[in-house]
Amino acid sequence: MLAALLVLSACFIVPLPRLGSFTALRGLSKRLSKNQPDREEQELNWAAAMVGELRAGKQPVLALVDCHKDHPVAPHAVRASRLGARVTDALKRDAGHPRSLLYSVAAIWDVAHSSGTSLADILQKITEGQRQTLEVRRALHVELAGPRTTARMMSALPLLGLLLGVLLGANPLGWLISSSGGLAVMVGGLALNIAGYRWIQKVVSRVEESL
Structure with missing residues (x-):
């Protein structure tokens, strides 16, 4: 169960490409034509x-x-x-x-x-x-890359905390799995983590779309 929840969280933090989907193909096309003017x-x-x-x-x-x-x-x-x-x-x-x-x-x-x-x-x-508007939009897009990266890093901190606990000899995974309180903390933490990441992404996307 823990592994499934961690994988689910990772999928929200670092979206995996869906090969064969129209979105992935469109993104690949954009990367291949990045040298061409938009x-x-x-x-x-x-x-x-x-x-x-x-x-x-x-x-x-x-x-x-x-x-x-x-x-x-x-x-x-x-x-x-x-x-x-x-x-x-x-x-x-x-x-x-x-x-x-x-x-x-x-x-x-x-x-x-x-x-x-x-x-x-x-x-x-x-x-x-x-x-001038296009230049401002491009500059803002570069600036917004910082908040996006910060959101990913902050979302990954709980996973790093678990790993650090294991390296220090503690057993955080055992407590999370074996007790009802641990399961509640794990599920609640993952939910808040995913919600926070999605909220930051939504705010950044709205700023980009408003230009």
């Missing part, structure tokens, strides 16, 4: 290229098509521009969610066209702001 970085590179094309004097639709060759992040928008459809709706479809840079570009596309405002100037400001 979606946000691709959108920022696309926006920078768009600004360059627009400042060179190209019309927004032509700039959109030309930038797609090296930065294929807006295929629906390119298709819409070629068919004469609304680029704004297509950009929102490419964006996928309101926090995407493409969603912001969609919001200013028609406004800049109808008001005569320079799309390049607005796009450059949005790109600079988005890049």
